[in-house]
Amino acid sequence: MKINPITCAVLAALAVSRVSYADTTTPPAPATQPATASANSNAANTPSAANAATLGTVNVTAQHTVQDIQQVPITIQAFTGATLQQMNVQDFQDVIKYLPNVTFATNGPGQGNIYMRGLSTGFLGNQSSASIAPFPNVAVYLDDQSMQFPARNLDIYMVDMERLEVLEGPQGTLFGGGAEAGAVRYITNKPNLDKVSGSAEASAGATAGGGPNNSANAVLNFPIIPGTLAVRGVIYNDHQGGYIDNVPSTYTRQATDGGGAMAPYVAAGSAAGTNNYSVAQNNWNPVDYQGARLSALWKINDDWNFLIAESYQNLDANGQSSTYPTGTDGQKLGTDQITSFVPAWNNDHFTNTAWTLNGQIGDLSLVYTGGYTNRRISEQQDYTSYSRSAGGMYYQCTGTSAGLSSAGKPICYSPVGYWNDHVNSTHQSHELRLMTPEDGRLRAIGGLYYEDFNINDRMDFNYKTIPSCTPANLTAALAGGYPCVADAESSPGIVMPDNTAFGEVEKRGYKQEAVFxxxxxxxxxxxLTVTAGTRYYHYSEWQTGTEFYTTAAQVNVPNGTYVGNDSVMNYHQDYHGFKSRANLLWNITPDMMLYYTFSQGFRPGGFNRTTSEVAKLDGVPQYKKPTSYAPDTLTNNEIGFKSTFFDDRLLLNASIYDMRWNNVQMQFFNPLVLGNTTFAVNGPNYKVDGGELQFQARITDGLSLMGSASLNHAKQTNSPCLVDNIPGSAAYNSCIVATGAAGAVSSFANPFGEVGSVPAFSPRSQYNLRLRYDWTLAGDYKAFWQVGASHMGSMYNQPATYPSGDGVTDITTVELRYLQAAYTTYDASIGVAKDNWNMSIFGTNLGNSHASTFTSSAEFIESQVPIHPRVIGVKVGFKF
Structure with a gap:
């Protein structure tokens, strides 16, 4: 069992800590309000002894002011820190099962997109995502700092959290671009100025069919000057054992590879193959989270306070989180197995510095908050199955027209390929808000916002196995031997590593200014209350750098020869506009509220790496890829009902909505027809109707029930086509309906989908239920048991007109459409506490479901990302 030194330190703390207990349920003033404000959100769902049979209150800051969640006129779900602990939530994958109307397409930790209310057009692989993926339409915030990233939502480890807020529907007025479909907000605990307190917790567990797990964390709150200055620190380590086996396998080239282009090589006896014996191993995908957070709160005086926080996290995910139903050589694989030929990893590191100044200027409340995030990513993944395509063969074979060089006797080299991505990102933001008194009949909030987001990406596709032109290889080639291929050079002076056939060195980002x-x-x-607001935004967006590729000009020339085989990116665009919202809130009774909300959202546009001409018909291209694509927009009309009954023993919330998603961004990658680089365009419109239900009930003083459900109906409302945009071609200004060479013309399916079809990652229904019972045993022992179930409806991974992946073994596109079957998972826990100690036994995915959460052909082989198998564990904690 792997145990980190951090884990050992926390276990030691558990053994020796003997500090008198101090009540920690009263939090400090929230960072979004002046120090005089009070919002006891840590105590939410933890009623006092005098009111033990009620549900309690959850306060949120979804509208930049402290409010009871039952008075917020949007669909919102919030989990307090105590509730997250009760549900054994550590990362977003753990909490997704309790979030109806939220889906998560992921290739592994820190490698996914969050979708809300079915607003998705599909998800591709991680390769080049930093360069080409559209910005997400669900915003992720750590306190007040935006953590959004294309196709790589930051996977924040949830420890010492005050709460998690999930805001559904457009939040473009207060949270800007990226919050088009909603927002996820991680709210951390802040220092307490008055009490020394802390906790330590450790757990160990076993994964069905996998390696052991262990975790530990410790929290300390310490007032340096009681009532004036306090610090709070948290440290954590979590090791999750692997459960996917990389089984031994061979790779044998077939005559059918590359659409039959491999046949001459097989006939010549040069069908090179290989095996993965050097990297095959069981449980090869362990994951480690390590991190710390230190914050300080200074109460300057009764009207002003200042908060600063430093966060650090390193996520180290080894191997791959996906499995293959069929192995690389066509063999049927077992549950949670894969055949990979190279070492694989995803290392994701971030540091964040954030600060907040709260104060009063007369009757006005002022909040200034800012932050700076640096995120570094290094990832490598297997790409060997690409070798069965015509593209892969091109970089690995010589001697016929299918290879990079037609000279000499046909020969192929190793089929092993992989991609390697290095990303460095910085994200800076500043926001200034002014608010009038909350008890006034007329209330106002206004602010200024500035954001600077930069991504540097170095992406190498390492599947060129033809020998490079070292002096010895070049001499042999020029003497009549097998050809060599020089290492690629991008932007004179930047020589790519040996085996790198294709990739990019680019910078991407934007600056945003906004007034709201x-x-x-x-x-x-x-x-009866009416609210209206708007946001003016201005984006300056750019993408610069080069995309490089290997061509015949590199055959038999010295390594480092620049042959101009790169496409230069130097793209810039500005856009601006308004996004608004309006609410009408009617408190029918003090415990019953009805609301109507109109809201708008958007997400930024982007650029394509090249403007190459593709979709050839009889050798004549019919489509030129656009340089850029525009923002898409979302308009939401929502009616909701929030209420409590029976003296706050039953909570019932419901909402229905109608959303219109227009000019939607879509990505295409079809190497055989649309070229060997992904590109994005604006395409169809969608209409989404649905409803959501949330309820909580305290049946007795100790027995509580909570659950939520959603029913969603999303459909495409128009069907644009890919229009021939090249003057002089036969179908200029008409829909492209056919491609191919004379005698081999084939129909071209509209890649935008069809009217009435359901978009990707849009399950019809989702629901969950949790039952918990707390009671007291003799001797002041407090015990509990808890059971839960969660259901995810079936959904597709791609639009309706994309080719089906069922039964396809010769994969030539990353856009195959798969049905991801519905599934249900079950969880349970039981525990006891006395004085400062607590212990529990927990189980997740008790039915040991292996359902796929993301099925894809992104690596030119069918892959599935399964649910984490059953885990049984024990957890022990200490508070003081």
């Missing part, structure tokens, strides 16, 4: 404001007026105090 909102007014609320109580038409009838405490009964």
């Amino acid at each position: 404001g909102s007014l609320s007026y109580d038409i009838v105090p405490d009964v």
Whole structure:
């Protein structure tokens, strides 16, 4: 069992800590409010002894002000830190099962996209995602700092959290671009100025069919100057054992590879193969989270306070999180198995510095918050199956027209290929907000926002196995031996590593300036309130660098020869506009609220790496890839009902909505027809209707029930086509309907989907249920048991007109469409606590489901990312 030194330190702390208990349920002033404000959100769902049979109150800051969640006129789900601990939530993959109307397409930790209410057009692989993936339409925030990233939502480890807020529907007015479909907000605990407190927790567990797990974390809150200055620190380590086996396998070239182009090589007896014996191993995908957070709160005086926080996290995911139903040589594989030929990893490191100044200027509340995030990613993944395509053969064979060089006797080299991505990103933001008193009949909030987001990406596709032109190889080639191919050079002076056939060295990002404001007026105090707000935004967006590739000009020339085989990117665009919202809130009774919300959202546009001409018909191209694509937009109309009954023993919330998603960004990658680089365009419109239900009930003083469900109906409302945009071609200004050479013309399916079809990652239904019972045993022992179930409906991974992947073994595109079957998971835990100690036994995915959460052909082989297998564990904790 792998145990990190951090784990050992926390286990030691558990053994020796003997500090008197101090009540930690009263948090400090939230960072979004002045120090005089009070929002006891840590105590939410933890009623006092005098009110033990009620549900309690959850306070949120979804609208940049402290509010009871039952008074927020949007569909919102919030989990307090205590609830996250009760549900054994550590990362977003753990909490997704309790979030109806939220889906998560992921290639592994830190490698996914969050979708809400079915607003998705599909998800591709991680390769080049930093360069080519559209910006997400669900924003991720750590406190007040945006953590969004194309196709790589930051996987924040959830420890010492005040709460998690999930805001559904457009949040473009307060949270800007990227919050088009909603926002996920991680709210951390802040220092307490008055009490020394802390905790330590450790766990160990076993994964069905996999390696052992262990985790530990420790929290300390310490007032340096009681009432004036306090610090809070948290440290954590979590090791999750692997459960996917990379089984021994061979790779044998087939005559059918590359659409039959491999046949001459097989006939010549040069069908090179290989095996993966050097990297095959069981449980090869362990994951480690290590991190720390240190924050300090200074109460300057009764009106002003200042908070600063430093966060650090390193996520180290080895191997791959995907499995293969069929191995690389066509063999049927077992559950949670894969055949990979190279070492694989995803290392994701971030540091974040954030600060918040709260104060009063007369009757006005002022908040200035800022942050700077540096994120570094290094990832390598197997790409060997690409060798069966015509593209892969091109870089690995010589001697016929299918290879890079037609000279000499046909020969192929190793089929082993992989890609390696190095990303460095910086994200800086500043926001200044002013608010009028919350008890006024007319209330206002206004602010300024600035954001600077930069991504540097170095992406290498390492599948060129033809020998490079070292002096010895070049001499042999020029003397009549087998050809060599010089290492690629991008932008004179940047020589690519040996085996790198294709990739990019690029920079991408934007600057955003925004002004926002909102007014609320109580038409009838405490009964009827109207709110209206808007946001003006201005984006300056860019993408620069080069995309490089290997050509015949590199055959038999010295390594480092620049042959101009790169495409230069130097793209810039500006856009601006307004996004608005309006609410009408009616408190029918003090415990029953009805609301109507109109809201708008958007996400930034982007650029394509090249503008090559593709979709050839009889050798004549019909389509030129556009340089850029525009933002898409979302308009939401929502009616909701929030209520509590039976003296706060039953909570019932419901909402229905109608959303219109227009000018939607879509990506295409079809090497045989649309070229060997992914590109994006604006395409269809979608209409999404649905409803959501949330309920909580305290059946008795100790027995509570909570659950939520969603029913979603999303459909495409128009069907644009890919229009021939090259003057002089036969179908200029018409829909492209056919491609191919004379005598081999084939129809071209509309890649935008069809009217009435359901978009990708849009399950019809989702629901979950959790039952918990707390009671007291003799001797002041407090015990509990808890059971839960979660259901995810079936969904597709791609639009309706994409080719089906069922039964396809000769994969030539990353866009195959697979049905991801519905599944249900079950969890349970039981525990006991006394004084400062607590212990519990927990189980997740008790049915040991292996359902796929993301099925894809992104690596030119069918892959599935399975649910984490069953885990049984024990957890022990200490608080003081």
